[in-house]
Amino acid sequence: MLRCIIVDDDMMARKSLERLCAKHERLEMKGSFEKASDAIEFLEKEEQDTAIDLIFLDVEMPEMSGIEFLDRIPVMPMVIFTTSNSDYAFEAFEYKAVDFLKKPISLPRFEQSILKAIEASQTNQANTAEALAKANEIFVREDGRYIRVSCDDILFFENVGDYVRIKTIAGQHIIHGTLKAIDEKLNDPRFLKVHRSFIVHLSKIKDIEENTLVIDKTVIPISRANKSELMNRLKIL
Numbered sequence: 001m002l003r004c005i006i007v008d009d010d011m012m013a014r015k016s017l018e019r020l021c022a023k024h025e026r027l028e029m030k031g032s033f034e035k036a037s038d039a040i041e042f043l044e045k046e047e048q049d050t051a052i053d054l055i056f057l058d059v060e061m062p063e064m065s066g067i068e069f070l071d072r073i074p075v076m077p078m079v080i081f082t083t084s085n086s087d088y089a090f091e092a093f094e095y096k097a098v099d100f101l102k103k104p105i106s107l108p109r110f111e112q113s114i115l116k117a118i119e120a121s122q123t124n125q126a127n128t129a130e131a132l133a134k135a136n137e138i139f140v141r142e143d144g145r146y147i148r149v150s151c152d153d154i155l156f157f158e159n160v161g162d163y164v165r166i167k168t169i170a171g172q173h174i175i176h177g178t179l180k181a182i183d184e185k186l187n188d189p190r191f192l193k194v195h196r197s198f199i200v201h202l203s204k205i206k207d208i209e210e211n212t213l214v215i216d217k218t219v220i221p222i223s224r225a226n227k228s229e230l231m232n233r234l235k236i237l
Contacts, residue, residue, distance in 0.1 A: 002117060003051070005031040007039045007069065008058035008082060013103055017056050017082065020110050026118060027054075036064040043073050051181070052077050054098075054117050059083040070095055078120055080113055125187065138186075140166060140173050147173065151190065155215050157182055157199040167218070194230055195223045202233060 004027050008014040014032055021027045030052060033039040043052060057079055059066040066081060079095060084103040098120050099113040139146045149168065158165040159179040166173040183193050193199045194213065198220050206214045208230075211222045222230060 001028050002026060002053040002078075002114075002121060003028045003030050004054040004056065005029070005033065005039060005042070005052055006056045007033045007036055007061075007066070008056070009034050009061045009063070010058065010103075013058070013082065013105075016105065020105070020107065021056075024111075024114060026114060036061055036066075036069040040069070040072055043075070051075065053121060054078045054080065056080050056082055056101075060085060067095070078117055078124075080117065140175050142173050142175055149173065151188065151201075154191075154201050155204045156201060156218070156220065157191075159197040167216070189233075192226070192230060192233055194226045195221045197221075205234075 004021060006014055006017050006021070006029075008017065011034070014034065018029065018032050021029050031039070031042050033042065039055075055077055057066045057069065059081055060083060061069075064072075066083075070076065070079065079097045080099045080101060081097050082101045082103060082105065086100075086102055098117045101109060101113055136152060137148055137150050140149055141147075149166065153168045153170065155167045155169065157179060158167065160174075162176060164175050164177050164179055164182060166175065179193070179197065179199060183191075183199055186199070190202055191199050192202055200213070200215060200220060204215045206216075208214075208222070211224070211227065212219050213222055213230075214220070
């Protein structure tokens, strides 16, 4: 599922895209904006929650052009440019746009564009997972900084309200986000979600008894739905 937003000052074009996105089973609409400045404000907040995968972006807008918009956003997701002027195609691809849709957008052309985005997303995820596995580290955003954390030092991730606690050998980090988003991004066989509130590093488990396990001095619950996968992932004699 690709989380997407639309940024387009043309109301008719924006509503048309909203309808197309709403009907597509691989898209999750997270917002639709007339003003580029409102979209920037949304993205700055959303970066700390669930990141946006794809932006449908108009090139010609009165307040701020699509190109200027991309220069100001905190993180660059995939972009599909939408415009009635094909003269901007070269600039669009300079920004490594997934596609360039000329208005009015037909359903077949829209479907083709989404397929490109899905393929690009799968390639990016595979490359990211491979890079993280080789690097054996992740970066966490905390207090406006990005902090390098070794995966071997992580004991577990714990959901705490709107935040996630990353417990490490040396201490802990508190980040704004969801356990579901972390589970999707980790994509690492060393980690397993054992409960709706916990992802654990399998090699850090000290013992398991009934429906709980112990890491360090923390007793962590194991949900019935996750126990069988946990036991299958462990070497049991």
